[in-house]
Amino acid sequence: MDSLARRSRIQAVLTTSTKPISASQLAKQLHVSRQTVVGDVALLRAEGEAIVATLKGYEYEEQYQHKAILVCRHFPSDTADEMTRIVKAGGTIIDVVVTHPLYGQLKGMLQIKTVADVNLFIAKLKEQRGHLLSELTDGVHTHTIAYEKPEQLAAIQATLREAGYLYE
Structure with missing residues (x-):
């Protein structure tokens, strides 16, 4: 899986998840290192994705009223x-x-x-x-x-x- 496909998969996983997902969990699913996931998430954020890191893992930022x-x-x-x-x-x-x-x-x-x-x-x-x-x-x-x-x-x-x- 190339980096573009991997970042697309990270987006899909985070979009459909009901709870935060750690970089380690994503790395295991994608068969890459944790640091690769951290870098991919940084690139996604740089592209404007509203991904936040919480104590429990990554998630999309909630929109509060x-x-x-x-x-x-x-x-x-x-x-x-x-x-x-x-x-x-x-x-x-x-x-x-x-x-x-x-x-x-x-x-x-x-x-x-x-x-x-x-x-x-x-x-x-x-x-x-x-x-x-x-x-x-x-x-x-x-x-x-x-x-x-x-x-x-x-x-x-x-x-x-x-x-x-x-x-x-």
Whole structure:
């Protein structure tokens, strides 16, 4: 299979899948290396495909009817609580963005929809001994939050405000 056919197959798999698919899973299906899949996805993105990498794998970016950008600030130890509050109030955490003095805006795609997703994120953070983007900016960061009803946004803001995480 040539690279064009392989990229077409990746698009087809991601379009028909109901859940994210890891680069390793795609590599196994296509009989190529994981790095080949990563490169193919990068090329597809460069061509304008709205493919995002999540904790669970690649998927097409969801189109949400309602989105808001919230500015937050907290210590790294509060991350799980902040995220859990958002998803329990009905939000999806699409991303995290910080403004770095050298690089400008740095964005991490999250796609966190459930408490299980929060737990997976925190487990991977610990496992990889990673650092949060917000550690670069003294805890200040934004989240793009998707929600279905205005009441959910109000609930998200209220719970973040109550915890002292909403930067106002």
